[in-house]
Ligand SMILES: *[C@@H]1O[C@H](CO)[C@@H](O)[C@H](O)[C@H]1NC(C)=O
Ligand SMILES: *[C@@H]1O[C@H](CO)[C@@H](O)[C@H](O)[C@H]1NC(C)=O
Ligand SMILES: *[C@@H]1O[C@H](CO)[C@@H](O)[C@H](O)[C@H]1NC(C)=O
């Protein structure tokens with residue numbers, strides 16, 4: 209095969225530096241534009257590629273003759289599981305799931321595209337590896353951009369050149385499976401939607417105060433006693449493996465979060481003496497506070513638990529939480545008071561918190577994993593490994609926090625302006641869209657330390673019934689902000705593209721909510 213094929217031949221060539229580029233092959237099924245919408249000169253592309261030139265020259269694709277193949281020069285071949293899975297997925301996105309091969313157009317016309325060649329140019333194709341923060345997601349693509357479809361299995365595409373790469377390496381989405389249990393099916397559907405929006409990190413806030421659905425093999429009582437239900441509302445090791453593999457096939461990292469020392473009520477049910485006993489005067493009240501930081505048994509437990517977690521979750525990072533620690537219970541406990549005196553912490557409970565976190569970080573650091581933490585850990589002056597990623601989440605003054613974190617030389621991700629669990633009337637996606645993550649005072653070197661951001665959907669008011677429509681397409685706005693060029697800021701153009709992108713998600717079975725009045729040619733049909 210000739211890799212230098214030009215237009216007018218029957219082959220597309222797709223150059224990929226790595227296998228994790230999500231591609232842009234799109235299906236647009238509108239016969240007419242929705243009247244009140246404008247037409248973007250970029251059609252329905254979302255997120256907008258870094259460079260894209262669409263020409264009026266058109267090619268035809270037919271499901272009966274079109275195929276996606278490996279270029280002879282590619283460093284990956286048919287043994288590449290991640291590519292084979294992508295080929296199948298995109299073929300189905302393009303032509304639907306129909307087997308109908310009908311057609312009355314002559315085969316082999318000059319204007320028909322019959323082949324898409326995929327050429328992985330990097331020496332390491334990462335076919336069997338897990339994606340990482342350094343994965344190369346860039347690609348070049350004479351991009352098929354559909355503007356018309358005649359029959360189910362015919363589509364026309366404009367000749368389009370694309371060079372694309374993400375602006376930020378970490379484009380994450382946080383889902384919370386503790387406040388409400390999220391069935392695996394719902395998680396997989398959202399990983400699929402994430403890939404459609406070029407998200408590449410699933411931040412799995414898997415346990416919290418309310419329930420402990422992660423089934424540990426070393427400490428099975430944690431979920432047996434701490435989950436909402438010991439076998440219907442848990443993630444078994446098999447479930448977790450399935451989520452990780454499904455994500456890998458879509459270029460998505462799974463970063464698990466096991467938040468301590470606060471947010472741990474559910475841990476206490478299955479692990480004796482892990483939490484601090486709260487006192488009223490001289491007497492225990494029977495209620496519990498954060499993890500007990502003064503017992504050796506606490507650290508023995510953490511070492512064993514995080515050893516397991518580091519093996520179960522292959523990503524090189526673990527999120528260790530560290531947010532919102534309530535000191536009331538620690539303050540009430542006489543043993544803790546004595547420990548504070550002994551260690552010269554006086555009445556400064558932040559020092560006790562730091563003492564705990566420091567020991568935890570050393571434990572997790574020894575598993576050779578990197579860690580991410582919420583901003584309080586940094587704010588409290590805990591000594592962090594240089595590769596620590598600090599997540600900035602507090603709404604007030606997040607620009608100054610970014611400034612402080614990067615001035616101290618740490619990588620950071622921003623989630624403060626992207627808490628999607630806050631909902632309101634109207635098009636709040638625009639507010640997320642207008643955020644500029646680098647709009648803080650700092651040197652170029654500081655700005656480089658902002659490796660991305662995360663949209664967060666906390667689970668207090670969300671379960672399988674409403675998670676997906678609440679998330680999409682609002683999270684798509686964050687996705688474009690994190691992927692596209694800094695100068696892609698036209699809200700009107702975004703509206704026109706996002707409306708079509710949302711209909712595309714709906715056509716692919718994702719119940720993404722509408723942006724405003726209007727319709728999709730293919731409305732959501734339910735399950
Ligand atoms: C695609 O090609 C058609 C037909 O030549 C043209 O009318 C249309 O404007 C092109 N689309 C874009 C987005 O440039
Ligand atoms: C806890 O561990 C420390 C350091 O390893 C040791 O000095 C101390 O005696 C231990 N305390 C108990 C109660 O075992
Ligand atoms: C940033 O650091 C300065 C100087 O230490 C401090 O006064 C300020 O409160 C910090 N800002 C935030 C948001 O923590």
Ligand SMILES: *[C@@H]1O[C@H](CO)[C@@H](O)[C@H](O)[C@H]1NC(C)=O
Pocket residue numbers: 259693695696
């Ligand atoms: C954004 O900047 C790039 C060059 O950095 C340019 O090619 C592109 O046309 C610009 N896009 C917009 C929407 O202004």
